[in-house]
Amino acid sequence: MALFVQKYGGTSVGTAECIEAVAEKVCGFRNKGHDVVVVVSAMSGETNRLIDLANSITEEPAPREMDVLVSTGEQVTIALLAMALQKRGCEARSYTGGQVSILTDSMHTKARIRKIDEQGMRDDLDAGRVIVVAGFQGVDENGNITTLGRGGSDTTAVALAAALKADECQIYTDVDGVYTTDPRVVDSARRLERITFEEMMEMASLGSKVLQIRAVEFAGKYNVPLRVLSSFQEGEGTLITLEENIAMEQPVVSGIAFNRDEAKVTISGVPDTPGSALRILKPVSDANIDVDMIVQNVGEDNRTAFTFTVHRNDFNRAKDVLQRVSDELGAREVSGDTKIAKVSIVGVGMRSHVGVATTMFEALSAEGINIQMISTSEIKISVVINEKYLELAVRALHSAFELEKPAVEETM
Ligand code: ADP
Ligand code: ASP
Ligand code: MG
Numbered sequence: 097m098a099l100f101v102q103k104y105g106g107t108s109v110g111t112a113e114c115i116e117a118v119a120e121k122v123c124g125f126r127n128k129g130h131d132v133v134v135v136v137s138a139m140s141g142e143t144n145r146l147i148d149l150a151n152s153i154t155e156e157p158a159p160r161e162m163d164v165l166v167s168t169g170e171q172v173t174i175a176l177l178a179m180a181l182q183k184r185g186c187e188a189r190s191y192t193g194g195q196v197s198i199l200t201d202s203m204h205t206k207a208r209i210r211k212i213d214e215q216g217m218r219d220d221l222d223a224g225r226v227i228v229v230a231g232f233q234g235v236d237e238n239g240n241i242t243t244l245g246r247g248g249s250d251t252t253a254v255a256l257a258a259a260l261k262a263d264e265c266q267i268y269t270d271v272d273g274v275y276t277t278d279p280r281v282v283d284s285a286r287r288l289e290r291i292t293f294e295e296m297m298e299m300a301s302l303g304s305k306v307l308q309i310r311a312v313e314f315a316g317k318y319n320v321p322l323r324v325l326s327s328f329q330e331g332e333g334t335l336i337t338l339e340e341n342i343a344m345e346q347p348v349v350s351g352i353a354f355n356r357d358e359a360k361v362t363i364s365g366v367p368d369t370p371g372s373a374l375r376i377l378k379p380v381s382d383a384n385i386d387v388d389m390i391v392q393n394v395g396e397d398n399r400t401a402f403t404f405t406v407h408r409n410d411f412n413r414a415k416d417v418l419q420r421v422s423d424e425l426g427a428r429e430v431s432g433d434t435k436i437a438k439v440s441i442v443g444v445g446m447r448s449h450v451g452v453a454t455t456m457f458e459a460l461s462a463e464g465i466n467i468q469m470i471s472t473s474e475i476k477i478s479v480v481i482n483e484k485y486l487e488l489a490v491r492a493l494h495s496a497f498e499l500e501k502p503a504v505e506e507t508m
Contacts, residue, residue, distance in 0.1 A: 098263040099131040099221070103231060103253035106140035107270040108327035109173045118268075118327065119180035122226060126186055131221045133260065135231045135253040136177055138169025143232075143246070159204030163233070163243045167193070170230035170249070178228045188226040193233035193241075198252065200234035200242045207234060207242035208310070209251065212259040229256065250311035258318035265315065265322045266333075267307065272326035273334035274299070274306055276499040277352040282491055284500035288350065289332065292339045295350050295442050298476045302440040303355030312336065339444060346445040348452055349497040352490055355438045356483060358388060359411035360468070363418050364401035365428020376402055376421055383417050385410045389438075389471045389480065399428070403469065405480065408434055436468065437486040440478040441493060453477055459496035465489050 102125075104118050118134075125132050137143075146166045150157040157165075174190035181188035196217060200207035220227050231249025234242050244251050250267055257265035274296065275285040291299075293316035300309040306324060315322040315336060325333030339346075366372050373392065380387060390404040406414045411434055418430045446452050456477055460467060465488065469480040481489055494500065 097129045097131070099133070099260060100125060100264055100266055101133045101135065101253050101257040101260065101262045102266045102268060103135040103249055104137065104177075104327055105249065105267070105269045106137045106142070108268055109136050109138075109177065110140040112176070114327075115173065115176050116180050119177060119184055119186070121268075121327070122177075122181060123184050123186045126226060133217065133221070133227045133229065133256055133262070134177065135229050135249055135256065136170060136173040137231050137249040138166075139173060142169040142172070160240060163204050163207075163241050167230070167233040167241050167243055170232055174228045174230045181226055181228070186226055187224055188228055189220060190228040190230075192230045193252065194235035194239070196227070196229050196256075198234035198255070200236055200244070202236040202238070202240065202242065204240075204242055206245045207236070209234060209244070209255045209314075212255055214256075214259040217256075217260060244310065245308065247305060247308035248310070250308040251314060254311045254314045254318075254320055254322060257320045257322075258314060263321070265320050267311075267322065267324045268327040269306065269324060270327065271306065271324075272329055272331045274304075274324050274336070274351075276350070277490055277494055278304065278306075278354070281354075281487055282352075282494050284494065286500055286502065288334050290335045290337055290342050291350060292342065292444055293336055294339065294475060295444055296336045298440070298442040298473075299351050299353045302353035302442065302476065302478060303357070303438065304351070304353045307336075347443060347497075347499075347503050348445040348449045349441045349443040349499065350445070351442050352493050352497075352499070353440045353442060354486060354490055355440075356486065357408050358405045358436060358438055358480075359408045359414075359432060359434040360403060360405050360436050360480065361411070361414050361418055361430070361432040362401060362403040363422055363427050363430050365395070365399045366402060366422075366425055367427075368395065368398045368400040372400070372425065373402065375425060376418070377404075379417050379421055380404075380406075380414060383413060385414050385417070389469050389478070391469050405436070405438070405469070435483045436480050437483040437489075438478055438480050439486065439489045439493065440476050441497065442476045444475050446475050446477075455496055456493060459492045460489060463488055463492045465492075
């Protein structure tokens with residue numbers, strides 16, 4: 097007998113029929129004697145619909161009210177799933193985030209979980225009930241409803257699994273595991289049996305939305321066994337685990353992530369004096385704009401240029417801030433480009449291999465794709481390219497690193 101925390105994503109609860117199918121699945125686990133805590137997302141498309149509704153009323157909805165609004169999506173699915181379970185004779189109770197005491201900070205729309213009081217859940221489990229919890233939401237210390245950022249139900253599930261010391265946190269979704277890259281973009285993408293927390297964290301932060309980054313972070317920190325599986329077909333899925341648990345020879349590159357959500361801004365003709373980076377980037381960070389990649393070019397005549405990437409939603413604001421800075425510094429020009437994409441190769445195997453960057457650059461150059469920016473860390477290399485070549489780049493890299501071929505099992 098085990099305790100599983102299972103999360104079912106938007107597509108998995110997208111219709112009444114899907115919710116019934118989830119109930120069947122959960123009953124199956126109960127009938128085998130396992131304890132189950134279920135976390136559900138809103139029905140697919142619902143969160144977007146609610147956000148659009150808000151935007152139809154005001155361009156800048158108050159974050160507190162936004163959270164009151166978008167958290168309703170999950171409240172619908174917990175009630176429906178509890179009903180579907182009860183109909184099958186499976187005792188179940190639904191709870192909102194606040195009701196199961198998921199206490200967060202007060203950063204509306206991107207709150208972080210601070211504390212979970214698991215006693216109430218233990219009592220329900222001891223009484224033989226399935227607990228159905230609304231994902232993505234919590235409350236702050238003043239009782240305000242908060243949400244955890246897009247994709248946040250994954251994090252709810254992992255946090256509950258950590259608090260309850262569950263045997264496994266299972267993320268059921270519309271693909272049957274974590275693939276070498278998004279299987280909707282590359283047909284030959286291959287499901288990975290295992291991936292390390294570290295790699296998964298990079299993949300998530302570099303754009304692979306199969307898991308929310310906070311969920312992976314949390315799972316790594318509390319060593320929660322985490323598995324991604326399909327709601328619609330049987331299978332082992334992908335286990336996210338510690339590096340030492342992977343009995344494979346680590347491939348150089350494990351996966352490819354990409355992101356279309358960024359934009360690039362450049363300020364050129366900046367006087368090349370100590371402190372200029374600070375004078376440019378501080379106002380940007382003061383405006384609460386996150387900067388990703390930064391490149392400073394050596395210019396002529398003691399002038400230099402800075403280029404950096406920001407989220408596309410922040411593009412206009414970032415340009416406005418830079419225009420102000422440019423006037424103050426006497427820089428020459430501010431320009432920008434929203435039609436960019438970031439492609440990254442990720443793998444712990446990169447630590448022990450040289451020449452990975454060369455293979456990457458060769459593959460891109462063979463397709464005539466120009467690299468605009470580069471950034472590297474121990475286990476990843478990211479490049480910014482023109483958005484229109486994104487899919488071509490991902491496919492070219494996937495084949496250059498032979499990701500369609502299964503990894504070699506080590507004979508131990
Ligand atoms: P859910 O609604 O269940 O949370 P998401 O849409 O958030 O599902 O995540 C699943 C999707 O993630 C898949 O449909 C797939 O297109 C996408 N995805 C992106 N990168 C990967 C990857 N490397 N492996 C698997 N799926 C990926
Ligand atoms: N419903 C929320 C979203 O669409 C949270 C989630 O599904 O994980 O982002
Ligand atoms: Mg998701």
